[in-house]
Amino acid sequence: MQFSSALGPFKGGIRFHPSVNVGIVKFLAFQQVFKNALTGMPIGGGKGGSDFDPKGRSDGEIMRFCQSFMTELWRHVGEYTDVPAGDIGVGQREIGYMFGQFKRLTNRYEAGVLTGKGLSYGGSLARSEATGYGAVYFAQRMLEKNGQSLEGMRVSVSGTGNVALHAMRKAAELGATITACSDSSGYIADPEGIDLELIWNIKEIRRERVISYAQEKGSQAKFVPKGTGSIWDVPCDCALPCATQNELDRQNAMSLAANGVLAVVEGANMPCTPQAVDVFKQAGILFAPGKAANAGGVATSALEMQQNASRDTWSFEKTNQRLEAIMIDIHDQCYNLSKEYDDPGNYALGANVGGFVRVAEAMQALGVV
Numbered sequence: 001m002q003f004s005s006a007l008g009p010f011k012g013g014i015r016f017h018p019s020v021n022v023g024i025v026k027f028l029a030f031q032q033v034f035k036n037a038l039t040g041m042p043i044g045g046g047k048g049g050s051d052f053d054p055k056g057r058s059d060g061e062i063m064r065f066c067q068s069f070m071t072e073l074w075r076h077v078g079e080y081t082d083v084p085a086g087d088i089g090v091g092q093r094e095i096g097y098m099f100g101q102f103k104r105l106t107n108r109y110e111a112g113v114l115t116g117k118g119l120s121y122g123g124s125l126a127r128s129e130a131t132g133y134g135a136v137y138f139a140q141r142m143l144e145k146n147g148q149s150l151e152g153m154r155v156s157v158s159g160t161g162n163v164a165l166h167a168m169r170k171a172a173e174l175g176a177t178i179t180a181c182s183d184s185s186g187y188i189a190d191p192e193g194i195d196l197e198l199i200w201n202i203k204e205i206r207r208e209r210v211i212s213y214a215q216e217k218g219s220q221a222k223f224v225p226k227g228t229g230s231i232w233d234v235p236c237d238c239a240l241p242c243a244t245q246n247e248l249d250r251q252n253a254m255s256l257a258a259n260g261v262l263a264v265v266e267g268a269n270m271p272c273t274p275q276a277v278d279v280f281k282q283a284g285i286l287f288a289p290g291k292a293a294n295a296g297g298v299a300t301s302a303l304e305m306q307q308n309a310s311r312d313t314w315s316f317e318k319t320n321q322r323l324e325a326i327m328i329d330i331h332d333q334c335y336n337l338s339k340e341y342d343d344p345g346n347y348a349l350g351a352n353v354g355g356f357v358r359v360a361e362a363m364q365a366l367g368v369v
């Protein structure tokens with residue numbers, strides 16, 4: 001926590017998810033500090049959560065939970081103290097309910113207190129897209145450095161939430177074919193390429209499970225229930241784990257390696273176990289850690305705060321261009337530092353050095369150490 005105050009307001013996600021426990025949140029908070037430092041913006045890092053499981057709850061129940069959560073949280077947050085945002089299980093709907101309660105309790109419209117807000121009350125264009133798009137911008141830059149491109153690649157994306165759906169869209173826009181995706185019930189594979197309109201409709205609009213895709217698409221698409229197979233067994237050139245922590249273990253990594261994967265880019269926070277990362281390293285597979293590759297989300301949250309502070313609204317194009325430039329800069333920082341520290345292409349090393357040095361410098365300058 002002291003790291004964050006050394007750099008500026010705390011900035012990080014909130015999760016309403018049954019898998020949240022104190023140990024996981026501490027780990028995530030720690031990596032959030034380095035991630036936020038890599039953006040080069042004056043934001044600290046934090047993470048918080050609750051063990052409320054939103055699955056199967058009505059809109060009214062979600063609203064009442066969010067309001068109760070904010071009834072306690074409002075004392076601890078603020079534009080210049082701690083600025084929470086969306087994360088697993090927390091999207092625009094939840095942020096809206098929390099912002100409404102904050103406003104009700106404080107009698108203030110303090111837009112900078114939460115990010116990921118709706119567009120009608122201070123949100124930023126491109127914030128919803130930012131994490132998934134950002135991870136793909138990072139992947140493309142990393143591949144280009146190695147004389148490759150996403151164009152023509154088969155890409156597997158785990159999850160079908162905010163990060164995954166936008167990552168799929170951007171990767172497809174750059175010419176990749178999305179051959180598999182998943183949710184917590186299992187995965188779907190479609191050798192002709194996942195129909196992105198259909199999966200968007202099923203997950204975002206109808207809020208159904210991925211099995212609906214296979215049922216509606218017919219024989220070419222298959223659904224594999226959780227526990228009977230892994231999305232990482234589907235051959236692909238590039239893997240984007242975008243669902244949740246520890247979802248890709250050593251066995252999965254070996255399977256990806258055996259099928260010739262070229263690059264693994266973490267859209268989620270810490271989805272690959274340390275053992276999986278070792279496999280990628282030994283096999284010479286390009287690996288981008290989430291603390292660098294998914295920083296586009298928090299960076300665009302900071303852009304939302306900039307817009308709020310100046311009472312301005314930027315176009316989608318302007319925000320997206322800033323996002324792309326930030327991701328390229330983060331990539332290049334990591335790459336250059338990996339070279340400087342004698343392990344060129346070790347992005348995990350580059351990200352850790354880059355994040356650590358900035359935090360340490362700020363702490364020293366402020367007299368914390």
Ligand SMILES: NC(=O)C1=CN([C@@H]2O[C@H](COP(=O)(O)OP(=O)(O)OC[C@H]3O[C@@H](n4cnc5c(N)ncnc54)[C@H](OP(=O)(O)O)[C@@H]3O)[C@@H](O)[C@H]2O)C=CC1
Pocket residue numbers: 013086087088089090131158159160161162163164182183184185242243244245247267268269270294295297298
């Ligand atoms: N939102 C953001 O801006 C940012 C998010 N992240 C990280 O990205 C990841 C995804 O976040 P986000 O997309 O926002 O979250 P969402 O809640 O929108 O989506 C999470 C997705 O992961 C799936 N999922 C959850 N658990 C499992 C599991 N055990 N196996 C397979 N799939 C699973 C969910 O399935 P189901 O639909 O069944 O629930 C859902 O499709 C998290 O690690 C988050 O911390 C990182 C940076 C910013």
Ligand SMILES: O=C(O)CCC(=O)C(=O)O
Pocket residue numbers: 011012013014032035083084085086087115269294295297298299301
């Ligand atoms: O937008 C933010 O502040 C946080 C995004 C997030 O959840 C993350 O970077 O892990």
